[in-house]
Amino acid sequence: MSTPNPSAAPNPSEYAGDEVSAIVLDPGYSTTRAGFAGEDVPKSVVPSFYGVLDSGSGPRYVYGENAIHNPLAGLEIKNPWSSDGIVEDWEAASKVWEYAITSRLTGAKPTDPRKNGLNDPSGEDMDVDMEGLEDNEKPLSDSPLLMTEPGWNSAKAREKYIEIAMEEWGTPAFYLAKTGVLAAFAAGKASGLVIDIGASMTSVTPVLDGMVLKKGVQKSSLAGNFVSNQLRLIFEQSQPKIPLTPHYMVTSKTAVDAGAPAQAVYRQFATPPGDSFRRLEEERVLTEFKESVVEIWNGPPGQHRFSQNEDSARSLPGRPFEMPDGWNQVFGVERFKAAEGLFDAAAAFTDEQHPRPKEEQTIPKLIQAAISSVDADQRTMLQNHIVVTGGSSLLYKITDRLGAEINALFPSTRNKLHAPGQVVERKYAAWIGGSILASLGSFHQLWISKKEYEEHGVNIVEKRCK
């Protein structure tokens, strides 16, 4: 094999690709992913949270990883997404998304020195150049934009998407694709059942020939944030209470024995950041906990539920975890209980603010509902192509449990789970699918161009992006 020449374009017949420097934007509750189509990882991954600083003249907004984790005085953290997976605050959302695009991808371009008017001998072309400058002010003036949306997005929200892209960002062409479809594409499948376990929502989407079966889309709020809340409840309900101190509070710490109270020097603020900031930082600690301690229980076949074999779980070795302030403990059975609520509503921790989730919200029930809403002829095919994606699907051993649950639901069919081992492919599956789609030569006829948008208005998105 000869090494491909890096400066030679790949043979078009090899991948049917044709890159038009389109930008793919995949917004989510936790992070917003953006990058150029044709690449394999999003270049720009920014948190969807944004900070609001109340300065004297009015609210000041800060975006990006560095800004929102800085404990500035009075910093409040907000998220434009509602808890049911639809954008709530459009203004903030468009700003966050714009930040995701401009911070790494397009940037603030200097004008071409031939055209910036400084080198012109005469002032005749000034008007023309001004028009060009106006165009350049918009962040996306020469990149088509492919955006993703959840499968249950409302028609109004979709129109808002195209409005922002066309009016605010000035993109020459736009397309709106569903995350389920794109995740299936990323897995190399045009049809399949996509289980997306994200931060705020878990969704099960039947995809057929690159189109979502709308009646089969199932969603519930039992996802990553639910597991975090479960952890908070575990910490609160354990005796004694487990303290949850975020990093920014701790100046220095000393090693203590397991279970002993922390001996740390805490940071003092003249005007501390807001409660929402503390919550966000606590969330980071919980994320670390989820990554390193939490495990999904996998029982023997037939009794995979945790409640069925709690005793055997007790004999398993625990895992230690140290809080930022030095408090540490070995977590035994608790680490299995934290995420059990995703599969078994009866096993969830509850208190006044967090009622017990409904049984039909659990992931197995979602899968069952999605499959049963599909025509009988397509069911076996879907069960044979189940794609697992989403950041929270990286919980340890969740795919094994999913496989066991699915086999228990459909014992008579061949169920095949496709869960890529690579973290990037799991977290950014929808973006990768979008990157594939927007770099296909045959896709370019599907873009909604600016001209069409001006002709038909916002409702063209309903007609074209099916």
Next chain:
Amino acid sequence: MASSRDVRDMLGLGVGGDAQKTAVQKRPKPAAPTRKFQGVAREVAALYGERPPPVAVYEEKKSYRAKRQHAGLVRPWIQQPFSNPARSDGLILKHWRRKPTTQPAPTSGDDTPVVVDSNYEFAKYNVQVEVPTFTDNEYEAYLRSEDWSREETDYLLDMIKEYYYRWPIIADRYDWQPPPKPEPTDENGDTNVHALSALPFAPPKDRSIEDLKARFYEISAKLMKLRIPQEEMGAAEYARYDILTNFSPTTERHRKNLAIALMSRPMDEVKEEEFLLAELQRINMAANRLDSERIELRERLDAPMPNTQVAAGLTSFQSSQALQALIQQLYQQDRSKKRASGSGPPRLSLSANDIIGTPGSAQHSAALNSAASARRQTLPNAAANQATPQTPIRTLTPAQEHRFNVSTHDRLTSGVTFGSDKLLKMRQAKSNVQTQKIAAALAQLGIQELISIPTSRVGEVFERLVGKVGRLLDVRKVREKEEGECRVLEEMRRRKAEQGSAEGPKKNEISDSQDQSTDPNANMNAGVGGEGTPAGDADGEVDIDAEGEVDADGETDTRTQTPSEAAMPPAGHKRSASVLSQTSIQSSKRARR
């Protein structure tokens, strides 16, 4: 053209030196690359000889990537704008392409407008589906339906076109909202013609995928018939028309329900089905094996035996005796054929019909019907199977047999045995005492220890004699026993008469009398079966053989067996006899006490 090589060949000389050269030259080309051994010394390569080893061991030299070839000028890349002919709005996008070299050099400044490429290679993938179309008149005349309004039909066809006949998606997205109709302005008959479902108050129907399909197929079929009359349809067209007209939504629904039921079986049923399938497979495999074994067995039964006489050919029929034998054999075959047709169905699955018409078919069926006769006739069968003239088998009349001292054996034991050994064996019984008794009896009769000419006839006679001796001994034994019993009873009676009023002995008497009543019976048995006991050892093997014969064909064998022997196995009698003798001894002991 005779080369020197040919001449040498003709003269029987060895191949000359230059001929070798030509041979070397003639070697096929593939040999050439093998000569290029790298990393092997020339001397070592020479040792390989003409045939190099199949795997040449040599190290590949390190090779670096070829240097990039700079062909003069640098060909720059540009962002080439292009328009897609598949689009109607003329959207211009840009992709990176090499700058075309044919363009005139940019002499008049750099900002010459780049030509928009309107020849887009991926435009060919813009394929639209065809959906049947119809005019208003056609709709009114043929396609009207009670259930479907014109508007909804149009909507359906639009959906089909939009979703490329993907029925599950069409059914998923199908969302027909009847347009709010204006009030019916006039009471003309025209408005009533419209289907009921088109009226504004009719709620939108919940259409299933089968309903949609049924409507579309109906429309398609009608339009197809309209466009092409049924008589002019080609085979493919008619097949499609047939499918379209035969679509039944209810059948389809039933099918799907069945499929769902199949998919939603519980685990146990699935397990059971898997188990049953495995079992079925096992049974099938066993059946196959059995079949093949059966075939193999049949082939083995039918295998022609090598016959040395066949080699003799016609010469063996030169004598009149041989010819006679041949006739007799043919006659026998004919008879067996008749017997085969008269008998019941063949035992193996090979039916008689299969065989008829093949040479020797009668022999086949005969062989299958009566295995015993087949076994005896194996040789003639084999001869008959081959179409060559028969070699005669001497069949002797009983008188001749007697005269020539010919005997036929069903099965011969392997190896050579002496007739005298056989006789000696007959003399020996199971117990030493018995053997001595037999010897004494024979000595009394004046028979020598060693019979000088132990022919088979002598053996037969001797066997009979020994049998009789054995019977005699048995009878003698019984007599002694009876006498003992009698003595005991007499003694008892005598004592009873002496004592007169004793209670105890009464019971004894009863049990003894019972003994007495059973004894004669048993003794009788022993007496009858006793004949077999001494001879049992001697002709045990013959017995087994005879049994096999009886099993195989049910023909009664007329050899050494007597009915009593067949009915009563000797060993059991012996035991019963000894048991009886024991009881009698006991009773005598008791009597003595």
